Amino acid sequence: MDFRLLGPVGLFDGDTRIHLGRDAELPKVHCVLAALLLARGRPVTGTFLDNALWGAEARNPETRRGYIGDLRLALRRYGFTLPRQGQGGVYQLDVPPDRVDVHGFRSATEAARQLIARGDWSAALADLERSLEQWHGSANALEGVPGDWAAGIRRQLERERREASTRLAEARLRCGLVDEARSDAERLAAESPDDERVVRLEMHAAYLAGDYGTAVEAYERLAQRTTPAPATRALADRIRVRDPLLGTPGGDGHDTAVPRQLPAVTAHFAGRARELARLAELADLTGPRPPIVLVYGTAGVGKSTLAVHWARSVAADYPHGQLYANLRKPGEVLRGFLGALGVPPDRLPSGEAELAGLFRSLAAGRRLLIVLEDPADAEQVRALLPGSDSCLTVVTSRTRLNGLAVAPGAAALTLELLDEPAARDLLAARLGRRRLDGEPAEVVAELIRLCAGLPLALAIVAAQAAERSDQPLAELVEQLRAEGRRLDAIATGDGPTDPRATFSWSYHRLPAPAARLFRLLSRHPGPDFTVAAAASLTGEPDPPLAELTAAHLVSSPAPGRYAMHALLREYAAEVDDDDPAATVRLFDHYLHTAAAADRVLGPYSHVADGVPPAPGVVVTPLADDAAATAWLRAEALNLAAVAERALRAGLPRYAVQLPRMSANYQIRQGRWHEYHDAQRIALAGARRLGDVGDVADTLIELARALGWQGRAEAALREAERAVPLVTDPARAYRLRTLLAWLLGLLDRVPEALDTAEQALAAARDSGNQRAVAVALNEVGWWNAVLGRHELALASCTQALELFEELGDRSGIAAASDSLGLIHHRAKRFSAALQNYERARALYEELPDVYEHAATLDRIGNTLSAMDRPAEAAAAWRRALTLFNDLQHPAGAAVSQKLGRTDALL
Template sequence: MGGWLRIARGDGLRAARIKAGLTQDEVARRAEISVRTVRHIERGQVKNPRHETLARMAEVVGYDYEAAGPGSEPDTDLQPDQPGFRYEIRLLGPLTVLCTGLPVAMPLKQRALLGLLAVQPDQTVSHEEIADVLWSGEAPPAYQKLVHTYVARLRRLIEPGQGRHGRGARRISTVRGGYVFNSRGVELDLRQFEERSAQAKQTAAADPMAALELFGQALRGWQGRLLQDLSQLWQHPAVVRVAQRHIDVAIDFADLAIRLNRSAFAVEHLRVASYEEPLHEALQARIMLALAGSGRRAAALRLFADLRMRLKKELGVEPSEEIWQARNAILMDDGPDGRTDQAAAGPPGSGTTHAYGTARDSWPAPTPSPFVAEAARPRSLAPPAQLPPVITPFIGRQEQLGILDGLLAHQRKGHPSVGIAAIHGPPEIGKTALAVRWAHHRHEEFTDGQLYADLQGSAESTGRPVDPRTVLNRFLRSLGVPDTWIPDTREEASALFRSLLAGRHFLVLLDDAADAAQVRALLPGTPGNLVVVTSRSPLMDLVTREGAQSIALDVLSAAESYALIETHLGPERTQAEPDATAELAAVCGQYPLELRMAVARLAATPHLSIHALVTELARRAADHSYALRSKQSVTSTRTRNAGNGRWHRLT
């Protein structure tokens, strides 16, 4: 067995023993060997230890000694000056040292030291820098001697053949103030990455396909993040610099792959690069585009949702403009299944036209259509402002307005779900007036726009409520989606609607809903948006399943009814007939609409006194010609008579 391999196995067994909390005596007793044998094997002083002895020790301390290479391999005694000798150090993932194909095991501190030196090949690394890594910024007073000791131990492991004969290469040189790792004669994956990526960069303009292959070769060596098993090195400037270089090369590779319609070729390399910095938004944008370009649009949109959630949870920020552009370009792509790769479009030279308007095999750049470029900016289009006019003057409902304000405040404090208010009550009780009044009063809170739809849930005139798909199509057009890009099914249209509202601040006012099922397809999927629904039904399914805030409306109070009449007629008329004014409020059941129609008739006929109108309405009610409802019977009577011309008694 080669000397370097004996030491590697010995150090590995010793490190495993210490980790297991065992003494040499305990290992010897359990393995049924002498303490002297344990000591000599750990020091690498047994030239050809028996396989059975090593296996016993390894079993006791929990060490896979075979990982250091089988002792029976004839290659293990090859020296650096002999044919077939190879020495490899892999940094692009877990640190791995291979000598003629066999792994070299070493303790943690030696691994950290080698990682620090090898990531800066042929450069001086100071004693202070080494001490900072080995002792995490808390080096002992005599750290220089200790550093020298660890370097000496590392040399015994990685300088095969150096020993007493001095035939091997000196991998670590002592220089003034520190040490240098000499990379000559070492197969260093970091160097191969740098060389291939530089060649790709130089070749890209003249031969893009050759450059794409070179980029692939450069990135193929990455098996994870740089020095993946040595987290104490991740923040070191040299490691950060190489990691950033990895990301930069991956982005260049992705841009070229997307331009050449080879998105699928890029996806895995991009994912590995993202291990370095999972929240690197430029890189994540390329991963999204590459996934969509290889026919995996759903995966691309899931990645967007996951990234947005992480950004908000970990950093408290929304995705950057670049992420939004990628997300919306994916949503608006009208190619088959969102595919853009040649594999989905036909062979090179087929002239298959991409949705963006250029032949796929000659597509010069991943530039979307003018609409996509505009739609990719979530606030570039004029925000929709679809609220109906507010009914003025608006009287009362202070309690309900306060509930709506509280729901909005709850959302702005970071509530994780969409805010939904379900305003319900009998016909003509003022549900729409309340919703529209509050929406106008708070419209500045919804900077991305306000969407409105009359769902015609009562449907006296048409006989059927509006299909949610019709409303979805209208909403999508309002958000800038052309008719040709609106999905065919309601489920897909609803998903697109939710995606366009994700991360934004919209108010959606859904008036006169028939039931929760009619509303559900029109709900945003992410917080920040707020929905106000009005309905004759309490919408209990929406309350229980979607967590809607139920807001019940009853008739106005006597004081509010009096104030409404006075606001319309003026204090002169009401003060002249205060008792008749109160009686008018009562005979109208304190319903807002009946009161408005009554005062409208009084305003149109100045000679008609309030008392005379009250007498007329009371007489008609007594004759049972018209169903004037008391406050107690209002719900059942109004529901029976909805849409039957019940108001013309006031004309």
């Protein structure tokens, strides 16, 4: 038994349709069934079903439940269940895809698409025929199902059917089934006479059948209605002159040799489906084709493998031969090509220009495929171009060949490192899917990461694993983890397949300044870098990144950012000169730019140690909060990596200072785990420096990080470790303020108030007016929590006045939020709302994501108390979105409030 949607809808036993409900209601029952089947086992809401059944018309959930009941009862008799999920009217019909015609159709068409991308038209033909067999005669999809939703699905499926039919006609034509292809094309053209892709197929099929007149007539009928596209006009011109090369058999009558010079292909090619599809599109015989395709990529990324694999898959489309040359050892390439084309040695001219002219003459009127690898420059390629539109030249290069890229019609394709799914496909092709699936997923992911997604490295590791089939991949992973030994672990000793050797060929072609930058980039510990970081490394204002990018030794994953994959970084470290000043310049770039960002975000929070940046360091200017926040966000991983590297490199000053300068941003953005990890590194650095004050400051920050993670008891223990180390009033104020907050988190509010008052006394002793304002606000807050509203109001009002005198927006927001709480608890709701709204606007502007969310939550509380439930719900929804973005547990309580309020609305 199977389900059908591609024709009359229903459950069928052979050709007999099973009755699924009352006759009068069957179209609606079939609509519900179609919606459930198209969901492919995913849950479907009652609201969606109502839309499918009635669209914009009045809906009746009770009637829909009646249809569901009829369908459930009928399906149960044949072994299918239709349960309802939860209480919200959600339904799920889990049917194996091979029991539903539409899923079989789509699966077969997708398989055909992938085969076509690989050039396997014969196999694609079988899948396309199988896909169209799923349709039941000439019937429309969802036949008999009423409504706008069904009409939309019907149109979509008809488009898919037409696309599959067009592909089938093309596949038949490519496989030499000219009569069948012609019949298909004529039927499709009759249905859609303005579809030029179909008209071209009709013209091409008629031409190959020897019916030149009909081919031209098909074009002229189209031209009477519209202006044909260039591809259609070009095909008509070739038909009019009866181009002998316009067909799969080819042939021009000349008695010449047919070279077959393409190297052998790997039996384990995988992971490049998208790139193969792009090459297939570029070389489509029925459309305009570029005369040259440039395939770029870094060393070891698989340019040659892709080019040769694809060239072999389309070799039949180039019946006059395929020529190949590796230009790294140029020799006499032209003489070799001419000899392969049948020119006797004694008839070869002596000069290079004459040789090139003879090659172009022989290529004219032929369809040749030429693959050229690793040229030194564009000029070397230019001498080997045939100059004929019927030929295609594919060039693989590690360096951009701009002179060729701007040639008319030229196309370029850049190969990137493999992502994890593509890398898994490559490993599976070489090791077998069963063995790969038997390995822990995290081990395979780590192997791919350590190989940097580089196909050459993955192929080598796979070959090693295949030789030792009883060795788990985890052992190979351990070998690759050894820092500084990764290239040894994947060395082959064979130049063309050894990563170290392939990297060296690219490196030794670089000009001296670019080669120096390449070496110095091994010092960068993070995932990517900017021009400013590269300039700081070199100590020069204009680092030659363009040369490294053109040589594909660095990539640009985003505008203004650059990256070097891990294996290239390791090779760069091997050839690196000993220049300690470069590392200090790089670390100074991050430290002093982070300090500048921190001064913008919180000018009263942290003080750098006063050591100026080294000469040659570029400090990125940051004009405002938005610029500072954007820089800290973009550099978050780099800052963490630099701090950790500095600790290992014996430069603990950076390990202490960098986390301190990042703390404000991390707290505001809710990046509390990053904050915690950074402070652990800072604590190790402070202990190495041996400065008691630094150790105390870092213990305070580490305790604060734990508190933000909701680990108040652990935070309190860390804070108490700082108590004996704190002797000066400024640190005493910071420590007591933190202790008050932690005690409050543990519901020890009287102790929190007492500790906040101690913090206020220490702040006054320190003479720091901002510290006094912060402590006053803390004292006011805890008084408010204890219900001492007037004391709280006086304290927080003083704090607000001080913050306003200092122009401290973060402090103004905090004091306004405290005043909002005080007025709310005193039932002065209008005043509470006014203060909360001021705080909310400032937190959004800063931005401080957590405090913004918390203030929105409190605004919702106040609006609810004022009996304004719709506005309260709106505030809570905004708060919930922010809490969820932060993955903060406070979102659960907000969600409960929303649920209760929504039930009343």
